[in-house]
Amino acid sequence: MISLNINNQKVKVEEGATILEAAEKAGIKIPTLCYLKEINKVGACRMCVVEVEGAKTLQAACVTPAAEGMVVKTNTPFVRKARKKILELILSDHPFECLTCVRNGNCELQTLAENLGIREVGYQGEKTESYIDTSTPSIVRDPNKCILCRRCVSVCNEIQNVGILFPNERGFNTFIGPAYGALLADEPCSLCGQCVLACPTGALHEHEDIDRVWKAIEDPNKHVVVQTAPAIRVTLGEALGLPPGSIVVGQMVAALRRLGFDKVFDTDFAADLTIMEEGHEFLDRLKNGGKLPLITSCSPGWIKFCEHHYPEFLENLSTCKSPQQMFGALAKTYYAHKNRIDPKNMFVVSIMPCTAKKFECQRPEMVDSEYLDVDVSLTTRELAKMIKQAGINFDTLESEEYDAPLGISTGAGAIFGATGGVMEAALRTVYEVVTGEELKSLDFIDVRGLKGVKEAQVELPGITVKVAVAHGLSNAREVLEAVKRGEADYHFIEIMACPGGCIGGGGQPIPTNTEIRERRIKAIYEVDKGMKLRKSHENPAIKRLYQEFLGAPLQEKSHHLLHTCYAPRGKYTKS
Amino acid sequence: MSVKTSSFDKLNPEQLLKVRQIIKKHQGEDGALIPILRDIQEELGYLPRDAQVEVAQKLNIPLSEVYSVITFYALFSLKPKGKYHINVCKGTACYVRGAEGILEKLKDVLGIGPGDTTDDGLFSIDVIRCLGACGLGPVITINDETYARLKPDNIPGIIARYTDVGTKDYEERPVQEKVNV
Ligand code: SF4
Ligand code: SF4
Ligand code: SF4
Ligand code: FES
Ligand code: FES
Numbered sequence: 001m002i003s004l005n006i007n008n009q010k011v012k013v014e015e016g017a018t019i020l021e022a023a024e025k026a027g028i029k030i031p032t033l034c035y036l037k038e039i040n041k042v043g044a045c046r047m048c049v050v051e052v053e054g055a056k057t058l059q060a061a062c063v064t065p066a067a068e069g070m071v072v073k074t075n076t077p078f079v080r081k082a083r084k085k086i087l088e089l090i091l092s093d094h095p096f097e098c099l100t101c102v103r104n105g106n107c108e109l110q111t112l113a114e115n116l117g118i119r120e121v122g123y124q125g126e127k128t129e130s131y132i133d134t135s136t137p138s139i140v141r142d143p144n145k146c147i148l149c150r151r152c153v154s155v156c157n158e159i160q161n162v163g164i165l166f167p168n169e170r171g172f173n174t175f176i177g178p179a180y181g182a183l184l185a186d187e188p189c190s191l192c193g194q195c196v197l198a199c200p201t202g203a204l205h206e207h208e209d210i211d212r213v214w215k216a217i218e219d220p221n222k223h224v225v226v227q228t229a230p231a232i233r234v235t236l237g238e239a240l241g242l243p244p245g246s247i248v249v250g251q252m253v254a255a256l257r258r259l260g261f262d263k264v265f266d267t268d269f270a271a272d273l274t275i276m277e278e279g280h281e282f283l284d285r286l287k288n289g290g291k292l293p294l295i296t297s298c299s300p301g302w303i304k305f306c307e308h309h310y311p312e313f314l315e316n317l318s319t320c321k322s323p324q325q326m327f328g329a330l331a332k333t334y335y336a337h338k339n340r341i342d343p344k345n346m347f348v349v350s351i352m353p354c355t356a357k358k359f360e361c362q363r364p365e366m367v368d369s370e371y372l373d374v375d376v377s378l379t380t381r382e383l384a385k386m387i388k389q390a391g392i393n394f395d396t397l398e399s400e401e402y403d404a405p406l407g408i409s410t411g412a413g414a415i416f417g418a419t420g421g422v423m424e425a426a427l428r429t430v431y432e433v434v435t436g437e438e439l440k441s442l443d444f445i446d447v448r449g450l451k452g453v454k455e456a457q458v459e460l461p462g463i464t465v466k467v468a469v470a471h472g473l474s475n476a477r478e479v480l481e482a483v484k485r486g487e488a489d490y491h492f493i494e495i496m497a498c499p500g501g502c503i504g505g506g507g508q509p510i511p512t513n514t515e516i517r518e519r520r521i522k523a524i525y526e527v528d529k530g531m532k533l534r535k536s537h538e539n540p541a542i543k544r545l546y547q548e549f550l551g552a553p554l555q556e557k558s559h560h561l562l563h564t565c566y567a568p569r570g571k572y573t574k575s
Numbered sequence: 576m577s578v579k580t581s582s583f584d585k586l587n588p589e590q591l592l593k594v595r596q597i598i599k600k601h602q603g604e605d606g607a608l609i610p611i612l613r614d615i616q617e618e619l620g621y622l623p624r625d626a627q628v629e630v631a632q633k634l635n636i637p638l639s640e641v642y643s644v645i646t647f648y649a650l651f652s653l654k655p656k657g658k659y660h661i662n663v664c665k666g667t668a669c670y671v672r673g674a675e676g677i678l679e680k681l682k683d684v685l686g687i688g689p690g691d692t693t694d695d696g697l698f699s700i701d702v703i704r705c706l707g708a709c710g711l712g713p714v715i716t717i718n719d720e721t722y723a724r725l726k727p728d729n730i731p732g733i734i735a736r737y738t739d740v741g742t743k744d745y746e747e748r749p750v751q752e753k754v755n756v
Contacts, residue, residue, distance in 0.1 A: 180624070
């Protein structure tokens, strides 16, 4: 332990802690911009400067280690003036578009300008002028709003290890982006959106599709249904001002009805269905010598990453569509038919934690209902904006229930929202289907939590099934490389593109960090615990769907509507 | 910043072979990237996109990382030098006599900035510090020729003479601004 003095306050911290961490411990706030806990520590912006007794210049608190006996002042006139100057310099090359910016009200730069009391910007500098990259359906890159903090670079390279975003060129010409300033659509990018979560400004954001949804809702000829992904029920509240980990299932359903959706359904239903199909696919591969390890396919960011960077594993991917797409294909066939609705007049909206889902629903093969299976995919953040636009007072809404039948689900569907959840849900079903016995405990603790790669073994008659769970693409890489080297003999692997799984998806409320992820995960398992049914094969609506429409898992109709295929996309795409 | 691609991105088979040999020579070394890029730059005079992809593939790193390094260091270039390479002096003497205006005019006329090459491969521009002709500033050189005491208005005429090459032989034409230092 070292002790130092900050603003006349004694603080004790572990050796190696920075001044910033020491100040935090003492309850003293130092403004930061490029710093992002656990992710980016580059000392680039100098926003966090403090006075250190004996030092000739101001020190950046986020990178300067605390030292024994150090005397630090974080709030002197000199420090305040310096920070203001630094921020003014950053702002001198920034468009003043707060009123029309997607991050208005949730922007770190804007907040800093307010907290530091910026009322005018004295410097008149050259302004960056760049194209805005709207080439993908998922993510918009607006380098004009980029402050070169490099947070996205750290995430894309260290957390995700995809390697799309880098700093390029020097001096005033520096820009953050892909090689040659290429468009994201031409890059081997997963569209995971983790860079969006990390960006302090509006330089990276989701492609907004809110207006297309309003238009469909207002069209009297359209039957508009909505599905909500498992993770949304534990994160939407956050985007509307509630604490992280708030469970808001009932209010969310009520809000969606007030927005004007004709039916409010649940992706959890489709998640249960995914388990039925994927569970049987796994058993089939196990029994008939199919390609193993089987790897899950619910995360479209992971799928796109695999198509670009690991084409050798495409045959290992489950052919199951993701729950979002299974839902869409069934909504415009099974549901439409049952309710005598012309699928041509149906409009399927999904609320997803994810930016890659926007890409997924536009994949050309996702039209097995003979229409676009899912018309629009919105992020959690976009739904929160719609609720605000509609003037709905979320806090005071009474809980409401999902509509039947596509809104009926089990706890197994709910846990899809957290890393390890798909595996756990699958094991609950696979075990009982194979053994015919009831599981004593439904909780597969080994596959839960934020450890990067998790392993577990399950005894089935005649075989010990080895499974692994990876979340975040650098962990995915680690597992795949181990399999390639022949060092891992897994039978079944769950991979999610985003750290923490969908609760940490690129479409989730900002900020998203480790602590917040933990609280959302806890909430997801609470939802599971609170469900009457917790195993996908016990979902009555799923049983009925097979009886009335699909027959059995992996049969012809399932194959046509619920399964898909993949193709390599190239690691060095065109430029 | 803009999306830039051009004919300079390709490698012919002979160049590809050279690039592969260079990579092989350094592969496995610690921090092999920079020596590899340096050797390719030396061999080809620049770093075509195809060569960057080759390096990325062999070192198993993203193309974006290779590009990031190349564009950070002034010693690397993405395009070959033009057939006519222009050095613009921005040393102190030339600067005070209006080198900035000369450079602006060149940018205007050629549509490229320092470190860049025109798409037809004819011209490239670099900025350098002091050509040793301070008394004659502002000064530029085009290949071996030196042009001194320039005014922005002289630039279009000078450039025109090089772009006309091929129709009339440049060497035989009368030159007013040519100054031997
Ligand atoms: S990024 Fe932030 S500061 Fe910049 S225009 Fe948007 S809201 Fe305003
Ligand atoms: S979406 Fe993911 S892979 Fe693509 S640039 Fe952002 S962090 Fe990198
Ligand atoms: S895009 Fe955003 S996160 Fe990336 S460097 Fe620019 S401001 Fe920072
Ligand atoms: S926050 Fe410390 S230098 Fe940017
Ligand atoms: S400063 Fe230009 S030649 Fe010396």
